[in-house]
Amino acid sequence: MSELGSLEDLPLDYRQELTDLSLVPLWPSLRAVLPYGRPSAQTTPTLWRYADIRPNLLRAGELTPIEKAERRVLVLANPGLRLETLRATATIYIGMQLILPGETAPNHRHTPCAVRFVIEGSGGYTVVEGEKLPMEKGDLILTPSGLWHEHGHDGDGPVVWLDALDLPLIYAIENSYAVEAPLQQFDDDPDASQTRYCRAGLVPYASLDAPRARYPLLRYPWREVRDGLRSLAQATPADAPVQLAYVNPETGAECLHTLGFSALMLRPGESLTLPRRSSSMVMHGVEGGGQAVVDGVEMRWEETDTFAVPTHAEVSLANASTSKPAFLFVVDDAPLQRRLGFHEVYHGSKF
Numbered sequence: 001m002s003e004l005g006s007l008e009d010l011p012l013d014y015r016q017e018l019t020d021l022s023l024v025p026l027w028p029s030l031r032a033v034l035p036y037g038r039p040s041a042q043t044t045p046t047l048w049r050y051a052d053i054r055p056n057l058l059r060a061g062e063l064t065p066i067e068k069a070e071r072r073v074l075v076l077a078n079p080g081l082r083l084e085t086l087r088a089t090a091t092i093y094i095g096m097q098l099i100l101p102g103e104t105a106p107n108h109r110h111t112p113c114a115v116r117f118v119i120e121g122s123g124g125y126t127v128v129e130g131e132k133l134p135m136e137k138g139d140l141i142l143t144p145s146g147l148w149h150e151h152g153h154d155g156d157g158p159v160v161w162l163d164a165l166d167l168p169l170i171y172a173i174e175n176s177y178a179v180e181a182p183l184q185q186f187d188d189d190p191d192a193s194q195t196r197y198c199r200a201g202l203v204p205y206a207s208l209d210a211p212r213a214r215y216p217l218l219r220y221p222w223r224e225v226r227d228g229l230r231s232l233a234q235a236t237p238a239d240a241p242v243q244l245a246y247v248n249p250e251t252g253a254e255c256l257h258t259l260g261f262s263a264l265m266l267r268p269g270e271s272l273t274l275p276r277r278s279s280s281m282v283m284h285g286v287e288g289g290g291q292a293v294v295d296g297v298e299m300r301w302e303e304t305d306t307f308a309v310p311t312h313a314e315v316s317l318a319n320a321s322t323s324k325p326a327f328l329f330v331v332d333d334a335p336l337q338r339r340l341g342f343h344e345v346y347h348g349s350k351f
């Protein structure tokens with residue numbers, strides 16, 4: 001690989017001429033934008049502790065009335081990516097959202113895809129296209145691109161959930177926007193998608209003769225995921241990860257086109273090295289705690305803590321408990337990369 005010419009090699013008058021004409025020579029930047037062997041990443045392995053976030057989120061509830069915030073969210077911004085760009089990784093936005101009793105978030109839809117993962121509190125709900133979805137701790141709720149949705153809270157005490165969006169991607173392609181509308185009328189069939197699709201391998205018969213639904217299942221209850229992981233652990237070799245993907249039950253494909261969701265169980269005392277992947281990830285502790293080593297950076301996570309994993313990172317996880325399993329919820333951008341044609345998984349090999 002030969003050394004390429006730098007900007008400084010060029011005479012000043014030539015550089016100025018190019019600048020005046022809105023032109024840029026490629027060769028001084030070529031190795032930066034298309035490096036050999038491995039991409040460069042600004043995303044840094046970063047841990048956000050819920051114990052640090054929660055008091056500041058509750059303080060936001062005191063400092064800013066909901067009308068002035070519309071969405072009372074603290075964004076987990078990766079220090080490697082300039083905080084103001086609101087990115088946990090290059091493609092993944094993560095926010096922690098607080099809703100207090102009686103508050104609602106207006107009905108709207110937008111081009112980015114979003115999901116909620118409930119961290120604490122009960123009585124929160126999301127309405128998606130007229131379907132009222134209850135939100136209990138650990139539940140995953142989809143609000144895909146273009147679908148009307150609004151949030152509310154019928155219970156007592158604060159409700160906090162994690163928002164994950166493909167906002168950085170949609171913003172980068174200059175297509176991020178939202179529209180609002182009056183609150184929705186509820187269907188008389190709340191949580192209908194969960195009622196229809198709550199058993200793996202079973203779908204409503206009528207769906208076989210209907211066009212594939214884009215988003216047939218909108219809520220994935222944690223209790224189903226947790227039970228599924230415990231069953232899967234019994235049928236998984238001791239050295240393989242116990243991990244379940246959230247999918248569209250009609251197609252078996254990822255439930256959204258850009259972001260993927262999965263849940264990982266660490267068996268009691270388990271230490272695990274994940275296969276290295278080209279996708280970036282955000283991991284969120286659901287139960288238990290342990291150690292994560294990401295590209296050599298050691299992080300100790302507990303329940304409801306969240307950490308960012310750059311693309312192509314080396315990731316090792318260890319369960320701190322020798323008597324109880326630990327559970328992580330994982331967001332990645334693998335669906336986007338599969339659609340772009342290059343998602344890579346390395347089993348023990350390096351570039």
Ligand SMILES: [Fe+2]
Pocket residue numbers: 108109110114143149
């Ligand atoms: Fe939204």
